[in-house]
Amino acid sequence: MSRIGKKKITIPDNIAIDIKSFEISIQGPKGKLSHFIPDFITLQNNTNTLQLQIKSKEKKLQALYGLYRSIINNMVIGVSQGFEKKLIINGVGYRCYLENNQLVLNLGYSHPIYIKTPQNISIKVENNTYISINGIDKQTVGEVAATIRSMRPPEPYKGKGxxxxxxxxxxxxxxxGK
Incomplete structure (x- = not known):
């Protein structure tokens, strides 16, 4: 049995949960998220906790049991607190700025790189070298941060990137030298 799947999810007071047949919607002060749940997982909603239960003990289903518990827990954290990733740019002449809801990166290439900001994600730039990415969906925040980092990953000799x-x-x- 999945150890993560067995854990109860604590729900803060300002969070509203709506469970329909195969969909869970969680609404909080930061926004609203919803996700589809497979039919082999049942949700039990108590006053301040949410418990997942699995119908079968197959190995593949147990792994998914823990996965869906983590997804729902991240949804609760996202709508109540939000998620943030911070990046720093190192290198002479490397900088960034925001222009028309796009992040513009000057990273030593012959052209600037434009990254469009997705919905429900806010990007802030401080001092032309610090990038802060905020949002309620943990996966989207991580993907945007990874996309920005992949434009010029840090190199091990001078640490630029x-x-x-x-x-x-x-x-x-x-x-x-010799």
């Missing part, structure tokens, strides 16, 4: 704030880049020693 885009990295997460808490990311540690192992530095390498350059070529030694």
């Amino acid at each position: 885009i990295k997460y704030i808490d990311e540690i880049i192992k530095r390498k020693i350059g070529k030694a």
Whole structure:
């Protein structure tokens, strides 16, 4: 049995949950999220907790049981607190700014890179080198951050590129002379 799937999801007071046959909708102060739940998982809604139960003990279904518990828990956290990823740009002449709901990155290429901001995601730029990505959907926030990072990943010799704030880049020693 999945250990994660067995855990109860605690629901804050300002969160409203609506469960229809195969869909769960969660609404909170930050917004509303909904997700489809497969038929082998049943949801039990108590006053301040939500419990998932599985109908079969097959190995593949147990793995999905824990996955859906994590997805629903992330939805509850997202509509109550939200998620945030922070990136930092290192490199001489590397900078970014916002223009017409697009993030513009100057990363040493011959052209600027434009990244359109998806719905329900807000991007803030501080000091031309710090990027903050906020939203209620954890998956979308992570995907946007990964897309921005992939435009110029950090390299190990000088540390130039885009990295997460808490990311540690192992530095390498350059070529030694004779």
